[in-house]
Amino acid sequence: MAAPDNGPEGTPATxxxxxxxxxxxxxxxxxKRTPAPGPTRSTWRTFVETLRGLGTTFGRFHETPIxxxxxxxxxxxxxxxxxxxxxxRFEDTGLEKCVGCSxxxxxxxxxxxxxVAAENTPEHRVSAGERYAEVxxxxxxxxxxxxxxEVACPFDAITMGHDYELSxxxxxxxxFTKEMLLAEPLERTPLRNEGE
Amino acid sequence: MIAVVGYxxxxxxxxxxxxxxxxxxxxxxxxxxxxxxxxxxxxxARYGPNRVGPxxxxxxxxxxxxxxxKEQFRPTTSIGFLYALAPMISILTAVAALAIIxxxxxxxxxxxxxxxxxxxxxxxxxxxxALGGIAFYGIMLGGWxxxxxxxxxxxxxxxxxxxxxEVAQGxxxxxxxxxxxTLSLTGIVIAQKGMWFVVPQLAGFLIFMVASFAETxxxxxxxxxxxxxxxxxxxxxxxxxxxASYYFAxxxxxxxxxxxxxxIFLGGWLLPFGIHPPGWVDPFVVLFKMGxxxxxxxxVRATLPRLRYDQLMSFGWKVLxxxxxxxxxxxxxxxxxxx
Numbered sequence: 001m002a003a004p005d006n007g008p009e010g011t012p013a014t015x016x017x018x019x020x021x022x023x024x025x026x027x028x029x030x031x032k033r034t035p036a037p038g039p040t041r042s043t044w045r046t047f048v049e050t051l052r053g054l055g056t057t058f059g060r061f062h063e064t065p066i067x068x069x070x071x072x073x074x075x076x077x078x079x080x081x082x083x084x085x086x087x088x089r090f091e092d093t094g095l096e097k098c099v100g101c102s103x104x105x106x107x108x109x110x111x112x113x114x115x116v117a118a119e120n121t122p123e124h125r126v127s128a129g130e131r132y133a134e135v136x137x138x139x140x141x142x143x144x145x146x147x148x149x150e151v152a153c154p155f156d157a158i159t160m161g162h163d164y165e166l167s168x169x170x171x172x173x174x175x176f177t178k179e180m181l182l183a184e185p186l187e188r189t190p191l192r193n194e195g196e
Numbered sequence: 197m198i199a200v201v202g203y204x205x206x207x208x209x210x211x212x213x214x215x216x217x218x219x220x221x222x223x224x225x226x227x228x229x230x231x232x233x234x235x236x237x238x239x240x241a242r243y244g245p246n247r248v249g250p251x252x253x254x255x256x257x258x259x260x261x262x263x264x265x266k267e268q269f270r271p272t273t274s275i276g277f278l279y280a281l282a283p284m285i286s287i288l289t290a291v292a293a294l295a296i297i298x299x300x301x302x303x304x305x306x307x308x309x310x311x312x313x314x315x316x317x318x319x320x321x322x323x324x325x326a327l328g329g330i331a332f333y334g335i336m337l338g339g340w341x342x343x344x345x346x347x348x349x350x351x352x353x354x355x356x357x358x359x360x361x362e363v364a365q366g367x368x369x370x371x372x373x374x375x376x377x378t379l380s381l382t383g384i385v386i387a388q389k390g391m392w393f394v395v396p397q398l399a400g401f402l403i404f405m406v407a408s409f410a411e412t413x414x415x416x417x418x419x420x421x422x423x424x425x426x427x428x429x430x431x432x433x434x435x436x437x438x439x440a441s442y443y444f445a446x447x448x449x450x451x452x453x454x455x456x457x458x459x460i461f462l463g464g465w466l467l468p469f470g471i472h473p474p475g476w477v478d479p480f481v482v483l484f485k486m487g488x489x490x491x492x493x494x495x496v497r498a499t500l501p502r503l504r505y506d507q508l509m510s511f512g513w514k515v516l517x518x519x520x521x522x523x524x525x526x527x528x529x530x531x532x533x534x535x
């Protein structure tokens with residue numbers, strides 16, 4: 001468009017102050033402007049460049065949309081992705097790995113883990129250690145998914161899983177109990193393969 | 197084909213025609229709305245709406261239903277009467293402008309000659325510009341009566357823009373009117389039997405199209421509703437059914453302008469290479485051509501960024517208006533010499 005919004009061609013747009021006491025020195029920034037387009041360039045821009053732009057957008061037509069159809073299709077996550085927590089059991093004995101030491105609760109910067117430990121008895125053995133977690137709750141509405149609990153745990157009893165669909169209608173539903181954390185997630189999040 | 201210019205049917209046929217045009221014309225709006233969203237999606241390598249109904253075909257219906265079930269509120273600073281009136285003016289002028297678009301010649305239907313247009317007014321384009329002038333009140337009053345500065349700025353811009361570009365748009369048509377020697381739109385189509393006016397009046401066509409983008413408040417001239425700076429422009433304070441009316445009028449304006457461009461420059465219902473289909477094909481030819489022009493509108497919206505306000509003004513007054521005047525002058529000389 002032939003908008004003569006840039007100053008006339010060739011005139012430098014520097015302003016000098018007529019204050020005798022102050023010398024501009026080296027800190028004056030020279031404003032450089034591109035010359036105003038002449039009639040030829042204006043016409044060129046108006047027609048040819050516009051047509052080129054139209055061609056560019058039209059060229060997008062044959063491309064397949066890159067949209068991920070979210071609820072049906074999920075973006076795969078990396079193995080180190082920190083999603084919802086998981087509590088683990090020993091695969092051979094089926095005993096819980098957690099011994100109720102509360103180190104995770106101590107490490108948690110959001111203070112969202114609550115552990116109440118209880119003694120294991122020969123009749124009622126829950127974990128491999130001396131004690132077990134009678135109550136293990138994570139308030140996911142406070143959790144910041146930093147993964148410090150996973151680092152703090154001496155028995156690898158708690159790890160960060162890959163699930164990220166955690167929204168709910170009620171805050172109280174976001175307090176995950178031990179049973180929920182021990183259970184296998186119903187819907188698994190797709191994992192990204194190496195090099196993908 | 198009977199080819200009559202300025203023909204009037206009995207009153208009862210006119211009423212039936214009004215209902216038919218209203219019914220068909222209003223069905224075009226949701227189609228254009230959906231087409232725009234789908235096409236914009238494809239231009240940007242995404243799908244566009246695809247959730248409601250097969251391929252998202254029910255999306256406009258869902259949009260309208262959502263808007264109509266919303267609460268009709270208005271700001272306390274607004275002026276109630278004008279606030280309610282403004283969207284009605286917008287929609288009324290858009291619908292009224294639809295009446296003059298000829299969809300076909302005068303046809304013999306059950307022994308009665310019926311023109312396939314709302315009314316063949318003897319002042320054709322002037323009727324259009326008169327309604328365009330009133331349509332500007334819809335935007336102006338809406339923005340001003342809202343009692344919001346964003347709305348007010350948007351409507352002020354709209355006023356300046358519509359006035360500036362209406363001049364160029366009108367002058368772009370004068371060349372055609374001089375060549376066709378008539379103001380009747382049916383007459384203009386019939387005058388294009390040998391050659392569509394887009395060929396001899398190419399400059400006029402381009403100027404008309406550019407000015408039409410500004411007249412319909414479409415990108416790249418959508419400064420009245422510049423989302424980035426004015427929130428939503430003149431319709432910021434509108435919601436629910438009233439907003440739907442503005443939205444509706446906007447798309448109907450696109451359809452009307454497509455129809456006018458088709459009629460005046462692209463040969464209306466005429467087909468090239470001397471093909472003469474039976475009379476009932478005419479409306480479909482016109483609709484097809486209108487569809488192409490509408491596609492161009494959407495295509496441009498996907499391509500060009502919005503202009504700065506001073507660029508818009510200087511382009512309208514310093515480029516388009518002189519070009520349109522020059523086009524008129526040259527056409528006048530050619531017409532005078534050749535007659």
